[in-house]
Amino acid sequence: MxxxxxxSIEEKQAQKKVGIKKYLIIGGxxxxxxxxxxxxxxxxxxxxxxxxxxxxDLIGQYKQDLNDLQKKAETSGSxxxxxxYAIAQYATGNAMGAIETYTEQIKKDPNSIVAHGGLANAxxxxxxxxxxxxxxxxxxxxxxxxxxxxxxxxxxYQYQLKQTDKAIEIYKQAIEKNPKSADLYVLIGLAYEQxxxxxxxxxxxxxxxxxxxxxxxxKAGLERLVQ
Numbered sequence: 001m002x003x004x005x006x007x008s009i010e011e012k013q014a015q016k017k018v019g020i021k022k023y024l025i026i027g028g029x030x031x032x033x034x035x036x037x038x039x040x041x042x043x044x045x046x047x048x049x050x051x052x053x054x055x056x057d058l059i060g061q062y063k064q065d066l067n068d069l070q071k072k073a074e075t076s077g078s079x080x081x082x083x084x085y086a087i088a089q090y091a092t093g094n095a096m097g098a099i100e101t102y103t104e105q106i107k108k109d110p111n112s113i114v115a116h117g118g119l120a121n122a123x124x125x126x127x128x129x130x131x132x133x134x135x136x137x138x139x140x141x142x143x144x145x146x147x148x149x150x151x152x153x154x155x156x157y158q159y160q161l162k163q164t165d166k167a168i169e170i171y172k173q174a175i176e177k178n179p180k181s182a183d184l185y186v187l188i189g190l191a192y193e194q195x196x197x198x199x200x201x202x203x204x205x206x207x208x209x210x211x212x213x214x215x216x217x218x219k220a221g222l223e224r225l226v227q
Contacts, residue, residue, distance in 0.1 A: 099119060140153070198225050
């Protein structure tokens with residue numbers, strides 16, 4: 001299933017230094033990887049929704065550039081350089097460092113959905129779920145149609161906190177703002193399936209197929225329900 005929800009990184013800032021745009025683009029890849037992990041859930045087990053795997057070549061590039069990015073961030077203190085450094089820190093496994101850097105960026109750019117979303121991901125990885133929830137909600141407050149923020153927020157409730165009912169409510173809110181997203185109907189279908197509400201799961205898988213008749217995950221969901 002192809003997930004097209006990396007539009008959450010919508011900041012289109014003027015890039016004054018070579019390399020910043022590259023890190024924003026790669027940051028988008030991280031969002032796709034995080035969200036795509038949700039779709040591996042099977043009926044027998046509700047696995048952790050987010051994946052921290054990043055292609056080895058990207059990690060290598062981040063590691064190679066990390067010192068330069070740190071120097072730029074410390075020297076200029078600009079929101080762009082702080083963001084590039086935070087993205088690289090997170091990609092190379094330094095979640096605590098990313099938390100500090102994103103926090104500094106937010107002081108300079110309080111409405112950055114990249115910073116709030118990145119901070120939320122890092123807090124989640126450190127098992128600070130309350131903090132992560134607060135930051136995902138902040139992204140939604142800034143950008144009410146941001147699908148990835150809803151999905152990541154719901155996944156914290158569904159997989160980390162085992163509160164599937166709350167996850168379903170978040171998915172409903174997301175669908176209200178994004179009624180044409182087949183992916184959201186698949187995700188809420190998975191949540192209903194996990195809750196053994198197969199009737200609601202079927203309804204949502206069918207809705208996903210109404211929007212996208214080739215949706216592989218929705219088809220697979222319906223096939224599971226008839227087994």
